[in-house]
Amino acid sequence: MAPSRPTRSVLIIEAGFLKSRHGKPVHGVELFRWYLIEQLIARGVQVTVYYDPAWRDLVRERFGTPDHCGTRGLHNRFTAPLGGTVSNAVHAIVDAKARGAGFGVVVFGNVCRGLIPAMQLAPTLRIGQRCMGFAHRRAAPNAVRCAKRLRMPIVAVSEHVAKRFREHGHDDATVYYGLPNADVFHPNETPREEDGLVHFVLLGRLPNVSKGMPKALAAWNLLRESVRDRCRLHLVAFIEPTPIAMPGVVAHTWTPAAEIPALLRSMDVMLALSSNETFSQAIVQGMLTGLPIVATSLPVYVEKLDTGGGIVADEPEAIAEAMQRLAKDASLRAQMGSAGRQTALERYVWRTDECIERFLFPHDGPAQ
Structure with missing residues (x-):
């Protein structure tokens, strides 16, 4: 023995x-x-x-x-x-x-x-x-x-x-x-009830400017009206109630960690626009959920998207272009989301x- x-x-x-x-x-x-x-x-x-x-x-x-x-x-x-x-x-x-x-x-x-x-x-x-x-x-x-x-x-x-x-x-x-609770982040097991809208989400502790909210709002304003009318931009989440007086923009109050997986499953695209990150749990949560990513060119973002899980864009104009491209093409969203999820499962669990x-x-x- x-x-x-x-x-x-x-x-x-x-x-x-x-x-x-x-x-x-x-x-x-x-x-x-x-x-x-x-x-x-x-x-x-x-x-x-x-x-x-x-x-x-x-x-x-x-x-x-x-x-x-x-x-x-x-x-x-x-x-x-x-x-x-x-x-x-x-x-x-x-x-x-x-x-x-x-x-x-x-x-x-x-x-x-x-x-x-x-x-x-x-x-x-x-x-x-x-x-x-x-x-x-x-x-x-x-x-x-x-x-x-x-x-x-x-x-x-x-x-x-x-x-x-x-x-x-x-x-x-x-x-x-990696994520210690990666198993709770996954795509919807059954098709989500469609509302005819494409939902974008920026996830982070807001209103911290380093999380990229100003860029997200600037890009939102640059979307063609015909695209913006059938989209929503969700800002998740503010530590204090913060009204955003912009049509189509939803400001979420602080969301408990246990509710984030279900919230992400109600989204279609994640925006990762931080100016300073050393890993970013948020982008991995989005990838595991099967969301395509629009991200700035931070090294910790770029290395996660090297298998096709999203689009890298730094300036509001390029971010808006990427958002419009994904808003119009459900098959592209699915393709990028699948690639990102596989990468996250292999590397970031x-x-x-x-x-x-x-x-x-x-x-x-x-x-x-």
Whole structure:
């Protein structure tokens, strides 16, 4: 009989969890991390996570109780009300040490300046057998240099993010990312009831200008009236009610993550017009749903459309032309949507089992 393996344990020091939310909805990196945590404990991994006290109600809402999810394996802890990533991260490391905790791996995410003191302290206090980092955006040079000095393996969401580490001589940066809940994003299983309209959607945290809303509205105004009259532009979603006084434009208030899959299945085309992205979960959600994409020429968009899943267009005139082309041609929409979905399934689905064996516990060997 093979010898039993010690319980796998993870300490998560997540920069986003160590900031006050100030009433902001949970989305993006923090939501991804919650999905990952749930999948880790479902696989028998012991997980400890530290939060700023402002997260207490959000944690209770997500996991049932503030300090435990009701399932063996998860320990949610809260820092003192120190305020700020730097002090909260250091408090988390010191508190974990004071509790006598020892972890198989300490995970730092998102690697940034605010985590540098905690990154330096963790190996000194020996609270984990090893440390690693997740990088969801391009890290500051001093954070990169710190990770290099500590020989900390990095898992980056894209080549764009990994390149920053390699530029500073830290070659242990692997690109690996995807949607942890990819199975909920899929095309309609039965034909959608048609309303005679073509529905375009811009998905992101609005009114953040980097998400491309001004370009979307400018392109909308450039559509020929005969095309615009049989289309709708959905802006999803605003963190506060925001009326848009433009015919055919629908401004959605904040939409819970659980409702996004069904909403996307009611759409025909996705607009991905951000000026700054390091991965873009939104475009992958659209691709998995089978939507053709109209995207700007950001590298993280272009690499996702290289098999024909959409049209690259930067200026409002070109965006409007692409929208008109897709509005008129249902077969083209279906063709591009199918190509994009296949690409997303092959490249951008997160696999937690692989993450565990390849990155978190690479020296343990496969689970028995």
